[in-house]
Amino acid sequence: MSDIRVRFAPSPTGYLHVGGARTALFNWLFARKMGGKMILRIEDTDTQRSSEEMVRGILEGMAWLGLDYDEGPFFQSSYVEQHRAAANQMLDSGWAYRDFTPKEERDDSTIKQQIADAARQPKALNPYRDLGREESDERAATGEPFVIRFKVPEEGKTSFDDAVYGTQERDYKDIEDLVLLRSDGHPLYNLGVVVDDIEMGITHVIRGQDHISNTHKQILIYQALGKPVPKFAHLPLILAPNKGKLSKRKHGEIVSVTTYRDAGFVPDAFVNFLALLGWAPDDESVRDREIFSRQELINLFTLEGIHKSNAVFNFNEGDARNWTDQKALWMNAEYIKTMPLDQLMPMVIAELKKTRLWRDEFAVEKKAWFDRTIDLIRERFRTLADFSTYGRPYFVDDLSFEFDEAAVKKNLRKDPALMTLLPELADRFAALEEFSHDATEAAMRAFADEKGVKAGLLINGARTALTGQSVGPSMFDVIVAVGQERTVARLKHAAIIVN
């Protein structure tokens, strides 16, 4: 057990999206690899935009991904007193000052313009920056509103060694006197994180690259507070297909991890996919592999393996089949068809319960059949949801499954003779004493010879009659899985479907 402590600190302004999920994952992998602690902290200081529902969404997302934490969840909003105390401490030590500029003068609507203007001028120092402490105290005592700003020294620079991006430096003159405490007494983000990270003994801050410039400000605060600065590792961003920033507002549900849960992703598969977005193992012996178990990921994970350029997450809204990154879909399929059946089973059962296809007998008297059937059909499924859609014909006794129009046309309507052949075939099947793969195949082929038709005609016709589809596993496996009774009934029913 090491004393390494990391944290995932999302702000609950929306659901957990894939970018946040990956940040959480990398923190988690690092903590597990190093034998450290993972802490969850909700950054809810912006009460306007935070809600309990969003917090629940984040917790749900993490639980689904299997990212557990050792401490927390802590809520940043419950530490405001400590934040204020830290701000006052900096005021006392001369690292901060009260700024009495009325809020209206720094109104949002004019901000962009001000920035643009200010950029052309040498930095104009705030008139309150060097206001005497006594006068400052007096004005504060009269109730005049003020913010507390950090007093960035005029000369010098901050620097830190980022585990991913290397040495980072920033001239003090490029850092503005940031606000620590709002005029209503609310602590702001940069103050909050630092105080909390100190309080929680965070040793490694692993977060998105969009925080890299905040880091310089935060280092200043660490120094002003006289505390050691943690190690930093900034992660490349995950971009939308247009290479823009992933945005909840613009991209909606498609970037939410709960979407992937609901669409039938296997958590390990999604974790596997996420891990490879911006990271690759250093270990050469594993270079040409892509599928890694959770434990392998933990063993292989290193901060050095994280790379610097942003990754594109290729989702594809509107395309029903390839609605999200094709590699993610491929990987999920890979997990579904290769993972140990007993690990897959609970997920399949949950899926069938969700769609009311589950029957308790599947777990008892029909268990052997159920296991065999799942093992058979999982071969070409890509999501757990496929068990309910494409798998439906195997789980219902009636004909309440969808007959794909194209399949009906291709396999049933193709030859009118099928309308008499299929019911006749049904009779042959009904007469079979042993309803096995070989027996049904022998019966069908003999029947085809007898009638002078190609076996394929009957096989494909039967496929659609039994499952409503044009694709699926080897036909005689399907027949056995569907069973004698239902096979006979559905073959006889084929004519009705066509008409």
Place this chain on the structure above:
RNA sequence: GGCGCGUUGGUGUAACUGGUUAACACGCCGCCCUCUCAAGGCGGAGAGCACGGGUUCGAGUCCCGUACGCGCUACCA
């Protein structure tokens, strides 16, 4: 505008401290198998490493510049 970061096939990644025809995966295309395919097997196309200079016997790997992208630049996080 300023500051910072990045740039290897469509996408995700690899290429030891510069040294063979730039590798792997997804996707795509074709072939084979076959009762179908969204399965399996085999093969192929696709980047000469953003661009332009330089250093070097030799650069995707080092240096400089340009372009493009992204981030930050709030009394948001």
